[in-house]
Amino acid sequence: MAEKKKAKPKTKTTTRSKTKPGPKAKGPDVEGLTIRVCVGTGGLAAGSQEVIDSFHTELKAHGLEAAVEKKCVNKTGCRGFCAKDVLVDVILDGSTSTYQRVRPEKISRIVEEHIINGRPVEEWLVGPDYHTFHDKQTKILLKQCGQIDPEDINAYIGIGGYEGAKKALSLTEFEVIEEVKKSGLRGRGGAGFLTGLKWEFCSMSRATPKYIICNADEGDPGAFMDRSIIEGNPHSVIEGMIIGGYAIGANTGYIYIRAEYPLAIERLKIAIDEATKKGFIGKDIFESGFDFEIRIKEGAGAFICGEETALIASIEGKRGMPRSKPPFPVNKGLRGKPTVINNVETLSNLPSIMTKGASWFSSIGSEQSKGTKVFALTGRIKNTGLIEVPMGISLKEIIYDIGGGMEKKNRKLKAVQTGGPSGGCIPASHINMPVDYESLMRIGSMMGSGGMVVMDDATCMVDMSKFFISFTQSESCGKCVPCRIGTKRMLEILTRITGGSGKESDIDLLIEIGTDIKLSSLCGLGQSAPNPVLSTINFFRKEYESHIKKGICPAGVCKALRQYVINAEACKMCGKCARVCPSSAVIWQPKQKAVINKSKCVKCGACFDACPFNSIM
Amino acid sequence: MNEKKCEAILNKYNEEKGSIISILQDIQEGFGYIPEDVVFWFAEKLNIPASNFFGVTTFYAQFYLKPRGKHIITACCGTACHVKGAEPIINRMRADLGIAEGEDTTADGWFTLEKLACIGACSIAPVLIVNKKVYGGMSPDKASRMLKEYEKSSPR
Numbered sequence: 001m002a003e004k005k006k007a008k009p010k011t012k013t014t015t016r017s018k019t020k021p022g023p024k025a026k027g028p029d030v031e032g033l034t035i036r037v038c039v040g041t042g043g044l045a046a047g048s049q050e051v052i053d054s055f056h057t058e059l060k061a062h063g064l065e066a067a068v069e070k071k072c073v074n075k076t077g078c079r080g081f082c083a084k085d086v087l088v089d090v091i092l093d094g095s096t097s098t099y100q101r102v103r104p105e106k107i108s109r110i111v112e113e114h115i116i117n118g119r120p121v122e123e124w125l126v127g128p129d130y131h132t133f134h135d136k137q138t139k140i141l142l143k144q145c146g147q148i149d150p151e152d153i154n155a156y157i158g159i160g161g162y163e164g165a166k167k168a169l170s171l172t173e174f175e176v177i178e179e180v181k182k183s184g185l186r187g188r189g190g191a192g193f194l195t196g197l198k199w200e201f202c203s204m205s206r207a208t209p210k211y212i213i214c215n216a217d218e219g220d221p222g223a224f225m226d227r228s229i230i231e232g233n234p235h236s237v238i239e240g241m242i243i244g245g246y247a248i249g250a251n252t253g254y255i256y257i258r259a260e261y262p263l264a265i266e267r268l269k270i271a272i273d274e275a276t277k278k279g280f281i282g283k284d285i286f287e288s289g290f291d292f293e294i295r296i297k298e299g300a301g302a303f304i305c306g307e308e309t310a311l312i313a314s315i316e317g318k319r320g321m322p323r324s325k326p327p328f329p330v331n332k333g334l335r336g337k338p339t340v341i342n343n344v345e346t347l348s349n350l351p352s353i354m355t356k357g358a359s360w361f362s363s364i365g366s367e368q369s370k371g372t373k374v375f376a377l378t379g380r381i382k383n384t385g386l387i388e389v390p391m392g393i394s395l396k397e398i399i400y401d402i403g404g405g406m407e408k409k410n411r412k413l414k415a416v417q418t419g420g421p422s423g424g425c426i427p428a429s430h431i432n433m434p435v436d437y438e439s440l441m442r443i444g445s446m447m448g449s450g451g452m453v454v455m456d457d458a459t460c461m462v463d464m465s466k467f468f469i470s471f472t473q474s475e476s477c478g479k480c481v482p483c484r485i486g487t488k489r490m491l492e493i494l495t496r497i498t499g500g501s502g503k504e505s506d507i508d509l510l511i512e513i514g515t516d517i518k519l520s521s522l523c524g525l526g527q528s529a530p531n532p533v534l535s536t537i538n539f540f541r542k543e544y545e546s547h548i549k550k551g552i553c554p555a556g557v558c559k560a561l562r563q564y565v566i567n568a569e570a571c572k573m574c575g576k577c578a579r580v581c582p583s584s585a586v587i588w589q590p591k592q593k594a595v596i597n598k599s600k601c602v603k604c605g606a607c608f609d610a611c612p613f614n615s616i617m
Numbered sequence: 618m619n620e621k622k623c624e625a626i627l628n629k630y631n632e633e634k635g636s637i638i639s640i641l642q643d644i645q646e647g648f649g650y651i652p653e654d655v656v657f658w659f660a661e662k663l664n665i666p667a668s669n670f671f672g673v674t675t676f677y678a679q680f681y682l683k684p685r686g687k688h689i690i691t692a693c694c695g696t697a698c699h700v701k702g703a704e705p706i707i708n709r710m711r712a713d714l715g716i717a718e719g720e721d722t723t724a725d726g727w728f729t730l731e732k733l734a735c736i737g738a739c740s741i742a743p744v745l746i747v748n749k750k751v752y753g754g755m756s757p758d759k760a761s762r763m764l765k766e767y768e769k770s771s772p773r
Binding site for chain 2: 041042044045046082083085218219220221222223224227259260261262298299300301302303314315316317318319320321376377378379380384385386417420451453455459464467468471475477576579580582605606608609610612
């Protein structure tokens with residue numbers, strides 16, 4: 001980079017806050033230096049620990065031991081834009097520069113040019129897409145995730161943490177419930193029940209003791225909002241639980257969390273320890289006379305345990321099977337006592353509702369859906385990551401403005417799947433619809449916990465519904481017949497269709513079985529399991545018909561409807577294809593090119609996947 | 618059976634008023650899987666029918682009644698990973714490792730390859746976890762190369 005004037009480097013506004021010209025090359029000044037490195041699961045997988053280590057060694061190597069000792073290098077939670085990990089903020093004298101895709105080998109130059117000489121390394125800074133990704137978002141919950149060290153309670157207190165709990169405990173229980181009711185906050189776990197109302201029901205129950213449970217059993221494949229919130233800001237969840245516990249009169253809280261989230265569990269444990277030491281958990285909190293304790297219960301890998309009554313059974317140490325409601329958990333929950341179960345995101349909203357007030361919260365969002373919603377934006381989209389948007393935003397804005405459009409330029413948007421295995425697909429033609437509880441329900445999908453998987457025209461919708469049904473089928477607890485046997489039958493039919501032997505009557509049969517399962521299943525899992533199938537039949541019936549009548553998978557995904565040939569030019573004679581072939585259809589001898597015997601081929605695609613040279617087509 | 622290990626778990630259970638699930642989690646932590654004789658030992662000590670233990674064990678995906686491999690490879694099969702091609706990666710690894718049909722562990726007990734519904738790292742899909750280390754943005758080729766490295770660093 002040709003930089004002529006040292007004192008006034010040309011800074012494009014590629015950073016989030018205004019980048020003031022760096023300080024004149026006056027040597028290292030540790031006072032105004034902070035480095036933030038994202039250490040969410042995404043960041044760690046991209047190597048953020050190595051980046052931190054490298055910062056430490058490089059800072060020392062450049063005579064900046066003081067920076068290491070003063071802990072200038074901070075860990076933060078997920079800031080959402082995981083596609084660009086590892087993201088690093090370098091804050092020097094109040095001006096923030098954000099680097100993307102940082103690798104350990106880049107650190108030396110960043111330390112030298114930016115931290116010592118005050119000139120950010122322009123070519124590694126985030127580009128304009130980082131801003132478009134953030135501009136349309138309204139960050140309430142995620143704002144703090146990317147700023148504070150999740151393992152340091154003082155960082156949370158420093159940004160006003162535990163003020164909400166303090167305020168709540170100065171009010172009466174009734175006033176707290178009224179405030180939450182007025183805010184219009186609805187459960188973020190999927191169904192969207194009014195949180196304040198749920199609390200009121202529980203507080204009216206006479207039986208004691210009462211319990212509050214945080215549902216962190218985020219089982220939806222394709223969703224990771226709760227994991228990121230806990231990893232990035234565990235104290236907000238704990239504070240929410242204190243507020244909720246106080247409002248309903250519970251002295252014990254449980255956090256039921258998936259064992260698949262080891263990092264989140266570790267951070268929660270640290271956070272609970274620190275909060276206990278500070279007196280936010282324990283006896284006589286804020287001298288209000290209110291006692292509260294929190295215990296962590298690890299799940300053991302069962303999707304059904306996200307259902308309230310199954311979750312309770314699991315905490316009690318039983319098989320996690322749901323029971324019929326009523327009685328609802330607010331009347332008879334854990335150990336037969338009144339219990340409120342709130343989702344992570346719901347709880348995390350409470351501190352700011354208490355400090356900023358119900359009217360502030362209800363000013364965000366749409367008529368019936370208040371506040372913001374966190375979505376996990378994934379699939380075939382350019383900017384994958386975690387986003388927080390006001391309720392009622394259009395899908396189009398999410399996909400094209402925040403998401404940056406399709407991952408591959410030559411591909412077109414086909415559908416968006418929301419609500420995971422309980423939700424449905426929204427076709428590209430409905431892209432202008434607002435995203436809120438009611439609109440999603442109307443189109444046959446649901447808010448769910450917030451997974452949003454974007455699909456392009458290389459995705460087969462029949463294969464997608466088979467994927468979801470095979471998931472719900474294997475996760476069905478087996479207690480009620482419609483769900484246990486119905487999903488099995490649906491899976492068989494879908495396997496038949498994707499396997500090339502579908503019957504013409506199959507589509508109607510799927511609709512019939514699906515409708516029956518929805519009507520007659522015991523719990524939410526069964527009642528919503530057919531949604532992915534029914535919604536794809538509704539919007540993509542032609543695709544099903546093409547599989548059945550023409551034997552063609554338009555997206556080219558269903559293997560059985562393909563023809564496999566070996567490209568002799570590309571074949572390197574390794575023989576891997578012959579070894580994996582279950583029907584001995586691949587003819588191969590050492591040092592000879594392989595050939596597929598079409599009459600024996602069962603089109604399983606094993607050879608295609610096994611070939612290291614992409615020579616099978 | 619290691620009686621000392623069992624005693625320790627039992628003591629912890631009595632102190633913390635745990636549940637069957639927490640006992641099983643501790644057994645698995647200590648033994649690597651849930652050995653049958655250990656279950657019977659606990660059933661007797663606690664006067665809880667062994668069937669209760671097995672009922673819970675078979676209900677949850679996290680409990681294993683068979684010993685597992687030295688290296689555990691977990692392939693995420695969540696929606697995002699599925700859309701981005703988890704299946705071809707799994708097929709390639711099965712072929713590379715030579716895991717027999719219907720099994721999830723190599724015959725010599727060196728590698729276990731298992732599927733998981735979703736680990737929640739969707740933005741870096743497709744994802745593999747090897748011995749608790751997360752690998753994002755995988756492809757069949759990358760997975761092959763990664764396996765070779767593990768084979769090299771820990772020869773059978």
